[in-house]
Amino acid sequence: MQSNRRELMAGAAVAALLGPAAVARAPSASLLPPGAKPLPLTAVRLRPSDFARAVEVNRGYLHRLNPDRLLHNFRKYAGLGPKAPIYGGWESDTIAGHSLGHYMTALVLTWQQTGDPEMRRRADYIVDELAQAQAKRGTGYVGALGRKRKDGTIVDGEEIFPEIMKGEIRSGGFDLNGAWSPLYTVHKLFAGLLDVHGAWGNPKALVVLTGLGGYFERVFAALTPAQVQEVLGCEYGGLNESYAELYARTRDPHWLKMANTLYDNRVLDALTRREDRLANFHANTQVPKLIGLARIHELTGDPAKAVAASYFWEAVTKHHSYVIGGNADREYFAEPDSIADHITEQTCEHCNTYNMLKLTRHLWSWQPDGALFDYYERAHLNHVMAAQDPSTGGFTYMTPLMTGAERGYSTTDDDAFWCCVGSGMESHAKHGESIFWEGSNGAFIVNLYIPADATWAARKAAVTLDTRYPFEGRATLTFAKLHGGRFPVALRVPGWAAGKAIVTVNGQPVTPVVERGYAIVERRWKAGDQVAMALPLDLRTEPTPGDPATVAVLRGPMVLAADLGSNDAKWEGADPALVGADLLAGFTPTDAGKGLYATRGIVRPADLAFVPFYRQYQRRSAVYFKTFSDSAWVREEAAFTAEQARLKDIAARSVDVMHLGEMQPERDHNLTSDSSYPVTYRGRQGRDVRSGGFMEFSLKVRPGPLILEASYWGSERARDFDILVDNVKVATQHLDNDKPGKFFDVDYPLPEGVTKGKQQVRVRFVPHDRNTAGPVFGVRLYTAMAGTKA
Structure with missing residues (x-):
């Protein structure tokens, strides 16, 4: 696909039909700038479209949220009285507080995108509240995250950090000393404060930031390098980016040192060596780390940081992404180029794409290349826009690609607050942020074809982009006002257009210069000029x-x-x-x-x-x-028919079936468990058991040889567990990528003595130490075929 872009009207440098102002440019002289930045979001206003509707729906959602409910734990744990009850969902768990950080950023972006003064008022109010809570604590720390103690009570999460400073570190990937991804939550608060400060210079936001930054600088200063890596084994979001940005604001070298300290060797070293070892890593845990490296590179010029960020982007977009631009299955990367084996109802976490688009903007600003925004456009249109229900303002967590799967949107203002509700608030506040860019050489660049009006301060210009894209292939850029002059206008030509774009200026066809996926027209522009492009939508x-x-x-x-x-x-x-x-x-x-x-x-x-x-x-x-x-379809039908016949035979010989993960069947079979959770995957429901737990349930039996059958997913990582029937171990099951890409059944013939004279038995699954059991996607007890002995 990329080769087509490079061939687009290859090497053309003729400014035909533009009149005496047009001058041909030698092919070796680049018209694309070496770097570029977007027009400020405050300078862009969306015209009617699905994107503009999404912003307005989201603005209504932000208005419905109550800042005091999001601030509940911040005040409570600081010893101040909460002003409103806490929200439910994740905000009532130990990850509480992450939503407030997202909310602050969404308020800033919505104020910038729409000018709504209430958004700014609320953001400043939140900063005031955080400053008060921070001052009351007196340590520099401020937060809402919780810590679950062994007795199940949730307390102020700050109590984990003195333990960590003593070297008492207990991390399980998402749990750190009883708190759920605490540094991830801290990052969201950092990011929100940085955005409020950056938008209009709120001085209190910087005070809170530096206090919070100093607190965690002291935490990490107490650790050995090995202990730092142990802590960073738990998701920490883009906290490295936040420290880098704090350095950019203050030029205090302490913050840059902290940004570099927050470096996960296990993941990032391989990417620096341009090695794709992403399989089995939690996807969204990784993407923000690379955004942080990109920001550090921008501030320091460190080439290794740029290599890691660029290579990660290449690997993810070309080898780990679905057609809608999203990535990951059950939140994890799989082996490269294995997408067809992972088309499930657990695909495409929205946060991943939200972060991949941020990374794309960084990479593009270093060297404009249309291939980067081809990906951006695809993911923005097909995934981000799918993740908001415009009728309710709800957000998806996953955007499932399995045939027939239902999207699950958050339905009320306090039933969810999962991570993708937070990134959803932000994504739909800023649909105008990447349409227009200005190059370091004075070029005006159009990257997305979203109808909008903009003010281009450098040329005192009023610009309009009129289009019904992607439903129609034509887009027209008009300089309604312009402080005239000569400069290039670059329009992105998507790779799928295969060189068939048609460019006109003031209604007359022209042959633009084509460079790195852009059709570029350089001339002396004046007010009223229009440049249009027509793309084939085959x-x-x-x-x-x-x-x-x-x-x-x-x-x-x-x-x-x-x-x-x-x-x-x-x-x-x-x-x-x-x-x-x-x-x-x-x-x-x-x-x-x-x-x-x-x-x-x-x-x-x-x-x-x-x-x-x-x-x-x-x-x-x-x-x-x-x-x-x-002919191949005829064979496919025959294989399908044979499998249906096998399943029909098993059903006919079934004595009892346990549909794990379903409420009523689990009640009917008297399921009891500890550290066991229902799961849904590829349209099938099941249950898994964590280390130290168990699940147990009853199954009916009948006289004669019986077979216990359990169903598993064939691509599970290594794990071992025992299966007991009435406390008699009948099997030890080892799972380790047994049958990749498919469910499979394992039969366990039961000794007749285990079931003889009984009407039912208790079946128990118990994981080995530091293992999990399952997930098990259903258990069946059926009679052996005639003549078969157990």
Whole structure:
């Protein structure tokens, strides 16, 4: 795809039809700047579009939130009386406080994007409250995070830090001394304060920041390098970025030293060596670390930091990302180019994409390249815009790509507050932030085709971008006002346009200079000038990295999905497949202006309508499709029929079935457990057991040889656990990537003495020390076939 961009009107440098002001530029002289920065968000106002609607819906959501409820623990743990009850969900857990940091940033961004004065008033109020709580504590610390003690009570999380300074460090990846990702929460507060300070110079925000920064500087100063790495084994968000930014504001070298201290050797060293060892790492734990390295590089010029950030971006976008631009399954990276094995209802955590877009902006500002914003556009349109339900303002955690999966949006203002609610508040406050950029050489650059008006201060210009993209392929940039002069205007030409873009100036076709994915016109511009670009919005299929037989369907930048109906009806059909030699010939537009298509003869088992994926807010979709020739499809049907026959036989011989993870079946089978949790994965519900716990339930039995069958997912990491029946160990199960990419069943023949004379038995799963049991996706007891002995 990238080679097509490079070939776009290759080497053209003719300014035909522009009149005497146009001058050809030698191909060797670059018109793209070596660096660029966005127009301030305060200078951009969105025109009507889905993006503008998202900002307004989100603004309403921010208005509905009560700052005093988010401040509850900050005041309580500082010894001040809370002014309002605490919110529920994550805000009532030990990760409390992370939402306030996101909220502060969202308030700042919404004030910048819309000018709403209430947003600024609330942000300043929150800073005042934080300053009061910090002063009351007297240590520099301020926070809301909790710490769960052994008796289950939740107390002020600050009590973990003196323990850590003594070398008493107990980290489990997301738990640090009984607190849930405490430094992640601290980072969100840092980021919110930095944004309030940066937007309008609130002096108290900087006071709170420096106090908080000093507190954690003392915590880390007490640790050995090995202990630092032990602490950093627990998610710490982008705290390195925050310290780097605090250094940029104050030029105090202490903060830069802290930014460099917060460096996770285990993950970041490999990326510096350009090695992809991301598999089995929690995805969103890593992305903010690379944003931090990018910021440190900008401040220090350290080339290793740039290498790590750039290589990570390349690896993730090219080898670990789904067609909508998101990444990770069950929040974790898998092996590169294994996307087709991980198309589940647990794909694409929104926070990951929110952070990947931040990283993309850093990399692009170092050296503008259209390939970076090709990714940005795809993820922004297809994932970020899918993650907000415009009818409610709710946010998704995951954006599932498994066929028929339902998106789960937060439904009320206090039932969720998971991490992606926080990043969602921010994402939908700033849809104007990356449309227009100004280069260090005076160039004006358009990166996203979102209708908007802008003020370009450098040229005293009023600029309008008018478009219905991505539903129509034309975008027109007008300089309504302009302090005239000669400068380049660069329009991003997406790689999928394959060199077919048409550029006009004041209605006349021109041949622009083409460089790194941009069509560039340099001339003496004046008020009233218009430059327009028309892009082809042809349908295409895109193969999945690592599996060319699994494809998605796109129109321009927009992912299309097969519409499977309302969420009200559960999807229980077979995954649709695409069959035939010329798949695109089977698509017919029904309303091209809305991105709607009908199919004929290419979808099995039946034709389906295709629609924009991101707009499927309350509907079920199919995004990925296995492709077959006509003859291969016949074989596929035969294999499917044989598997159905096997399952029917097992069902006929079943004595009892335990549907783990479902409330009523677990009650019916008298399930008891400790440190055991329900899970849902790839459309199947189950339950796992953590180290030190167990799960146990009853199953009916009948006379004769019986077989206990348990179902597992084949790509689990190594773990060992025992299975007992009425306290008799019948098996020790080892799981370790047994059957990658599929569920599988394991049969455990039971000794007849275990069940003889009984009407039911108790089945118990117990993990070995420092292991987990399962997840187990259902347990069945069935009779052995005639003539079979257990």
